[in-house]
Amino acid sequence: MKVWNFGLIGCGSVADFHIEAIRQIEGARLACISSRNEEKAKAAAEREGCEWTSDYHILLARPDIDIVCVTTSSGSHASIGVDVLRAGKHLVIEKPIAMTAADAELLVQTAKQCGRKLSVISQRRFEAQHQAVKRVLEDGAIGKLLLAEISLPFYRSQQYYDSADWRGTIAEDGGALMNQGIHSIDLLLWFAGEVGSVFGKLATQTHRMEAEDLGLAIVQFKNGAFGTIMASTSIQPGFAASINLYGERGTIKLEGSSIVHWTVPDRPEPSWIHTGSYGGVTDPRSIVSDYHQSQLLDVIAAIETGIEPLVTGEDGLRAVQLVEAIYKSAAESSQIQL
Incomplete structure (x- = not known):
C-alpha cells in the first residue's frame, strides 16, 4: 500500500x-x-x-511529499497555495480558500494548469446529518426549494481579536462572514445551488476591529429559491449554527450537529436526529478532527481515482465570491448580481 506523505505549512491552532x-x-x-x-x-x-523547517520552500522541494496542508493565516493562503501547486504538490487549504475572488480564481486555475488536486477545508460536509440532507435535496424529496436560512450566532471576545495583529482585519482574516460564517455559507451553496443576486448589510457593533462582527444578506438563487444569511461574533453567550430548508413538500431544520425537525414525505427520520456534538461557538478550538480526517481521506481517494474531491477549489471560490458580493452590496447599498 502506498504511503501518502504530507507536508504542513503553518503551526497555528488549526x-x-x-x-x-x-x-x-x-x-x-x-x-x-x-x-x-x-x-x-x-x-x-x-x-x-x-x-521541520522555517522556510516552506525547503518543504516544497522535498520529492517525497505528495500532499501539502496550508494552515497559515487566511491572507497568506493564495500566495503559499500557488507555490505549493507549482511545486507539483496536491493542495489542501484551510478555509477560506483566499481573501478575494481574484486570488481564489488564481488558485483554481493554477491547480488545473499543474494537474494537481485542490481542496478547501469544508469538513462539515462530511457530517452524517449533512450527507443525509444532501441526498434528500438531490432526490427532490421536499419538492422545489423555496427558502434556505443560515444563522451563525457565535461569540468571540475582544481578547480573541487582540491575540494577533491580523485578526479581524479584512485583508488577513475577515469578519464574521469570511472567517466563522464561511462553513455555513459553503453548506448553503452545497444545498441550494448557485446564487443569482444578493443584498447585504454589515456592522461592527461590539468589537474594536476592522471587519464586521455582524453580516446579513438576502440571497436569490438561480433556481428561484430565496435565502437568508446571518453571521455574528457578538451574540452572548453564543449559540450553535443553524440551517433551515423549506421546500414545497417538506421542511428540514438543523442546529449544530443535530437534525431538530424532519418533515420529508416517505423518508423516515435519521437515527441521529437529536444527537451529535458541536463546537466552535465561543472557542474555535473546541471542535474534533474527525471530519478533517474524512476530508483528507476523500482527497487521497480523489488523487488515486482521478475524480474530483467532494470539496473543490471551485467550491471555495463560490463561497468567497458570495462574501465579496455581500461586502460590495453593503458598501453600495445595492443589490449585486453574481
Whole structure:
C-alpha cells in the first residue's frame, strides 16, 4: 500500500486538527512541518517524529511529499497555495480558500494548469446529518426549494481579536462572514445551488476591529429559491449554527450537529436526529478532527481515482465570491448580481 506523505505549512491552532487527522489515517505520514516560528515548528516536529523547517520552500522541494496542508493565516493562503501547486504538490487549504475572488480564481486555475488536486477545508460536509440532507435535496424529496436560512450566532471576545495583529482585519482574516460564517455559507451553496443576486448589510457593533462582527444578506438563487444569511461574533453567550430548508413538500431544520425537525414525505427520520456534538461557538478550538480526517481521506481517494474531491477549489471560490458580493452590496447599498 502506498504511503501518502504530507507536508504542513503553518503551526497555528488549526494545524493541530490536520496533524491529528493525518495521524489517524492508515497509510498517511506527516513528513515535514514548516512555520516561520522556529520554536513552534521544532516542537510540533519533535512531537510527531518528523522533519521541520522555517522556510516552506525547503518543504516544497522535498520529492517525497505528495500532499501539502496550508494552515497559515487566511491572507497568506493564495500566495503559499500557488507555490505549493507549482511545486507539483496536491493542495489542501484551510478555509477560506483566499481573501478575494481574484486570488481564489488564481488558485483554481493554477491547480488545473499543474494537474494537481485542490481542496478547501469544508469538513462539515462530511457530517452524517449533512450527507443525509444532501441526498434528500438531490432526490427532490421536499419538492422545489423555496427558502434556505443560515444563522451563525457565535461569540468571540475582544481578547480573541487582540491575540494577533491580523485578526479581524479584512485583508488577513475577515469578519464574521469570511472567517466563522464561511462553513455555513459553503453548506448553503452545497444545498441550494448557485446564487443569482444578493443584498447585504454589515456592522461592527461590539468589537474594536476592522471587519464586521455582524453580516446579513438576502440571497436569490438561480433556481428561484430565496435565502437568508446571518453571521455574528457578538451574540452572548453564543449559540450553535443553524440551517433551515423549506421546500414545497417538506421542511428540514438543523442546529449544530443535530437534525431538530424532519418533515420529508416517505423518508423516515435519521437515527441521529437529536444527537451529535458541536463546537466552535465561543472557542474555535473546541471542535474534533474527525471530519478533517474524512476530508483528507476523500482527497487521497480523489488523487488515486482521478475524480474530483467532494470539496473543490471551485467550491471555495463560490463561497468567497458570495462574501465579496455581500461586502460590495453593503458598501453600495445595492443589490449585486453574481
